[in-house]
Amino acid sequence: MNLFPLWHRPLASRLAVACSGVLLAGLAALPAWAGDPFRTTNPRPIGDRTEVGFKRLFQEGNYRQAKQDLLSAETSEGSDPLLHAMIASIGYVEGDKKTLSAYASKTLAAAQTLQPQDPVRGNLYIGVGHFLEGVSYYQNQNLFKAIDKLQLVFQFFEARSPWLPTIQK
Template structure:
C-alpha cells in the first residue's frame, strides 16, 4: 500500500491512510461506567483497559478479518453507545478519507481531538496519544483541502504538536504496547518521507514493543518494502498472515512486494517471466475475492495493480486506467463483488 513512487507524490495524505488503517486500532474506550474486570484489550496481556463492545467488534472486523464494510456498520452503533471513544471517530475519519468525503473527515478529526482531550483528564497516556491522532488527522484535512503549497506549512506546524503529545505519552510509560504501535507506525512513515530519519529504529520499536503482533508485523513489512528489502518484507507479511489469515490488505501487500520483485527482474531480461509475477497474480486475486468488503477506491487500486501485473506476464495492452476508473467512479463507498469486477 505504500510504495516509493507514491510516497514521493503524496507524502502527507498517504501517511494518513497508512497510519490510520494500520494504527487506529490502538485507540481504546475509557469509561468509568465499565467494569475493568470485563476489559477486552487487544494490546495488553496485563493490566488490560476496558473497551466498549461495539468498538471491540469494529476493531476485530477491520483488523482481524479486513471487513471494513462490517466495521463501518458497527461504528455507526458505537457513535451512539460509546460516544466518548476516540477510536470510533478516528476510524470513521479514515473511512471518510478513503471516500474523499472531506467534510466528514473534518468532523471526525475534530471529534477525535475533542474526545481525546476529555480522556486526558482520566488517562493522561491515552489522552495525549489520541490528541496526537486528532491533530494528525486535522493536518491531513488541511493538506487535502488546501493543497500542498498552501497547506503544508500549517500541517508541519501541527506535526510539531503531534510529536509533543506523543512525547508526553511516552514519558508516562515508554513500554506501553499501544503507544509503541502508533508511534512505531508514525516514526516509520516519517522516516520514509523525511531525511535523516532512522527506519531501522522504527522497525525495531514495532517488532519489540508494539501489539497486537499482526499489525506490528504488517507495519514492519511495509517498512522493508519501502527500503527495497523484499525478502524481509515477505517474511513479515507471512508472519502477519499467520496471525490474521486471509486479510485482504495483507494479501495485497504480499502481491505488491512480489510484483515489485518481478518487475525489476523482468526489466533486466525482457524475455524472462519471473515466477514472482505469477505469484503476485495469485495474491492479487485472493485480495480481490473479498472486494465487496473493502472501500471501492482501495479495490480500484488493487485491480489496477493486478491489471499492470498481468500485462507484464503476457505482454498484453489491457487498458488499466479506464478499467480502474470504472470501479472508482461507481456509486457508494464499497467495492463490487468479485464476479462484478471488469474482466481482465
C-alpha cells in the same frame, strides 16, 4: 473510489498510506484482540460495539461493515477516541473529506476529555486527533496548518512518555 495506482498520488499521500500500512501491520501482530487491543496487561476497557468495529476493520478488512458498526456504536460509546479515530480513518480511505474532518475533531475532543483520567491514552489520542486534523488540512491544500499539526502530534506522543514503563536494555 480508486485507491490505485498509488504512484500517481502526491508524495505526502503515499507516505500517509505507507504509515497506515505500517500501523496496520503492527496492530495485526498484537496478541490480544479482546477489549483493549493495545495491551495484554492492565487493559483499558473499550465498548463492545467499538471492539466489533475494530475487529471488522483490522482483522477482516471489511471497511464498509466496520463503518456501520462504528457509527452505531457512537450513540452508546461515543466518549472513546478510538471509535472516532477509526471512523475518521475510514473517511480518509473512502475519500470522504467531511467525515475525516468531523471525526478528526471528535477524536481530539474525546481525547482531551480522557486525558486527565488516563494520561497515556489521552495524550496518544490527542496526538492522533491532531494527526487526523493535519491530514484533513493537507487534503484541503493547507500545508502550513498541516505542518503545525504534525508538530503537535510529536508533542503529544512525547507527552505520554512519562507514564510509559521504562524499557529495559
